[in-house]
Amino acid sequence: MQSASASRPAEQWRAGRALEPFTRPLPRETAVGLSLDGRPHTVLMATPENVEDLARGFVVTEAIAAPADIAGVTIKEEERGLLVDVRFAPGALARKARPRNLEGRSSCGLCGVQRLVDAVRPLPMLGQGARIAHAAIPRALAALEAEQALGRLTRATHAAAFFDAEGMLVLVREDVGRHNALDKLAGAMMAVGHDAARGFVVVTSRCSFEMVEKAVRIGCPILVAVSAPTELAITKANEANLTLVALARADGHAVFAGGERLFEMEPA
Template sequence: MDISGERVGRRTGLEWSPIRGCRTIERATPTEAAIGLSFDRRPHTVLMATPDDVEDLAIGFTLTEGVANFAEILDVTVEAAAEGILVDVRLTPSAKARKMRPRTLEGRSSCGLCGVQRLADAVRPLPVVASNRPFDPRAVQRAVAAIGDRQPLGRLTRATHAAAFANADGELGLVREDVGRHNALDKLAGGLLRAGADPAGGFVVVTSRCSFEMVEKTARIGCPMIVAISAPTDLAIRKAEEAGITLVALARDDGHTVFSRAERLKPELRHVG
C-alpha cells in the first residue's frame, strides 16, 4: 500500500533522554480528518478517521451499526470539502425504515459509541454467528506474526491501528489501517463486502484491545472469531459468548489466551488449564 502525503504529516519535536540530553527530531504523524457520513443526504455522524479507504469505512459502518445490509446499499459518493470529507450512502426504500442508532456528537477515533443517546442503543442484542468451522492455534500465531509487516502506516508513524482478515490457515488477506481501532475494523468490513469474501471462512485480527464494540462489529460481519493483540474487557467476553464468537486476546509471539467459545479451536487447546 502506498503511503501518500495525504495520510502522513511531518512534525518536529524536542526529544529528551537522560543519556543523550535534548535534541530536535522529526517524526511522521498520521493524518486525522473529519468524515461526515450521511444516509440519503441526511447527516448521521462525523467520524474522525484516517482519510483513505473511505468508501470501505462507510459501507462497513453501515453494516456494523445495523443500518442496512450490503444488498440494501445502492451507491456511495465521496466528496472533498473544506472541513474534511463528505460521504453519502444511498439506501433502498426497504432499508430507510430501519431504525438507526441515533447519534448527536462526532465519533472520535478512540471511541466507537460517541454521541449515542440512550443506554439501550449502546449495548444492543447481537446476531449469533452459527459456524462450526474449526481453527488451529498455530493459524492464530501465524496471523499475529504476519500483521506487523502489513501495516506500512503503523510502522511509519507508530500511531495507528490495523484490522485484518485471515483465512482458516492464518494467512492474511485484506488489511486496513486507521487512527481509530473501530474505523479500521469498519474499513475491513467494507472491504470484505466489496470483495465478495466469505467472513465465516476465517477470522479477524486487530492490533488493539478488544472492547465489546469490536465484538459487535465482528458479529455483524458474520465472522466466527476475533483475535486481539491486547486484552479484552469483561463485557466483550460476555457479548462474544452470547454471539457465538471465539474471542482470542493477548495474542503475542509466545502464545495467546482464549476467553470464549474455545471449542471452535482444535482439541489440543480445549483442555488446557
C-alpha cells in the same frame, strides 16, 4: 455502584504445552447515559468508576459549560447502565452541545446515542463457521506485522485484518482508530465478496464490546485481539457464540470464549 474490574476465566495456549486455565482481572465497560439538565445528550461506554468526574470533565472539555456553571451531578443505576444528569446553576449560559449521532464508545468518546437501550444492543447468534488451529494465530500475527506499512511509518495507528482458516492473510486495513480500522476491513471484505465465516479477524488493539459487535455483525466467528478484552466484550461474545482470543503474542494467546473452534493440530 459496579466495581471497576472483574475477574474472568480463560485458557492460556503456548506452543508445545497443554492448555492452562487461569483467571485474569478485566476492566468493566458500562453504558453511561449523560443528560444535561434532564435532557438526554449522549451515551458513553466507560468504566463505572469516578463517573461524576467523567460527567464534569465531559461538559468542560466539550465546551458545553465552565466548571463554575455546574451545580451538581446525579447518578442513577439502571439495569442497562448508569444515568448521569449534569445540572447547571441558575443563570448559567451553557453553550449548545455539538450534535451527536453515534454512540460514544470507550475507544473515542466523540459521538453518542441518547438512550441506554440503544447503546448495547442484542447481537445475532453466529453459526459454527471456521475452526482454526492454535498455531494459525501466531502465524497470522507475523503476517500482519509485515503488512502494517502505515503503522511502521507512524507508530500511531491500529490495524484490522482478515485471515483464512489456515492463517493466511487475505485483507488488512489501518486507521488511527481501532474501530475505524475494523469498519474499513468490513467494507473491503464486502466489496470483494469475502465470506467472513470462513476465517478470522485480528485487531491490533484491546477488545471492547463494540469490536465484538462489529465482528459478529459481519458474520465472523473468531476474533483475535492483541491486548486484553473488557468483561462486557467476553459477555457479548458468549451471547453471540463468538470465539474470543486476546493477549495474542508470537508465543501464545488466551482464549476467553468459544474455545471449541480452536484445535491443537491440523486435522488429518
